[in-house]
Amino acid sequence: MTGATRAGGSRRRLPRLRVKLRELYHGRTPAAVRFRLGIIGLDFLLIGFFIAAPFLRKYPVYLYVDYMVAFVLAVDIAARAMAFSGFWTWIRKPSVWVDLFVLVTLLFPLWLFNLAFLRVLKLWSLFHGDFFWETIGRRYDETRWEDVTKAVATMVTFVFVATGFVYTSFAGEHPGIAGYLDALYFTVMTLTTTGFGDITLTGVWGRLLTIVIMISGITLFVRLAQTLIRPYKVRFTCPACGLMRHDADAVHCKACGTLLNIPNDEP
Template sequence: MSAAADPDDSSNGSSGLRDRLRQLYHGRTPAALRFQLATLIVDILIIGFFVATPMLRDRPEFLWLDYAVAIIVAAEIAARFLASSNMLRLMRQPTMLLDLFILATLLAPQWLENFGFLRILRLWSLSQRGLIWAQLRETRYRDWEDVAKALVNLATFLFVVSGFVYTFFFMSRPGLEGYVDALYFTVTTVTTTGFGDITLPGIAGKLTSIVVMIIGISLFVRLAQAVFRPHKVTFPCPQCALQRHEPDAVHCKACGHLLKIPDDDE
């Protein structure tokens, strides 16, 4: 007869899996970087599916695609839990709560159909992961970090609002036409162009337009500031921890501590 399984072996296997996932998610080895790049590509493809959801919803294969994406998202969430050193703290993070809600909309698309437009918030959730920006800082495009973050916020807002407008105002126009009308309305409202050929009816429509204009202008201003403001580098001051400084700064402008900002390699 075979010997009974040793509980310690199971425990060691689980611990080994968690250590491996930690190395892949948070490491800087070539294998870890390849894994992080692969997960980023998968996330971008999933976000593309979320954007196209209003145009695919009436197709017979939509539910199969929806459940397939749900399996991928569930596996990714489980891997992040295993890779975390503090699961309870991870559970309380807004990005994790958002990802769990997105998973719920994937598992119950018919019950939570009206909240499907919130799936695109995964783009914002993805942008909150420090690993992406840490890798960007190691490339020649590190100076564009603030611009990239502002673009992500603006794109997330545009697609979330477009999904909301399509769901609650243009659902009677199925497929591509209705979604393009929703996106067109959102862009013209955010930019305050206001051609007036597409408007939202009733008091709810007017209130939606007001909110979109106010938030949209704020995001555009944030993007303009990121593009046109003087360039600064990220270098924490050892004394006061101020993060941003001019590239040629010798002393911290907040506390006067002597800085040793490395020269640009380019």
């Protein structure tokens, strides 16, 4: 077999691979849904590893697991890129940049040790991405649980990111923060404005970080409360202007006034 023949075979196999990946990542067949559920389950395992990483770094096997996770994430990113119809549209997605940043921290764990806590941003990108909701969450018309889940995911992500900042900045230097659990305790205490006072960050950086955590905590709790008490909306695309969310009993689109025909279960 000549080199030209092998090159031609490779060029023919690549489009078939892209079609197969596009079917798996964006299709609606039972096999595609099962595949995406497996990917989402894998994402949860990765997030669990990222959260547990501060407690696992002392074990020699940690680096091997880290590089294995990097390989799995790299394969997933490459497959998603091939499955997407337009590369430049795909690369502009915030969730893609989060995944690429996480991959870099996994490939260079010793050099980027102080940035490893930002890997938990994967939790935010998972619940704010269409991949999760088109597979699991959007089986119903109402959007309340989607908004609540996104608000909770944002709050949990912020807790672990803030904990990482406290841990990398003050562990070993502040007498009250001897380990990751102390940093998590301080973050939750400050976030909820409990103010026990047993751990107080001193210095300009410590005070600024405490202020940011308190203000962000109040904002995130207010956001969560809003999603819980405000009326839910249904997902129905307006045929005229494309508005996707409407009140459950809406007759006309509030953006353009077009008559709507939102289906419901009432007789």
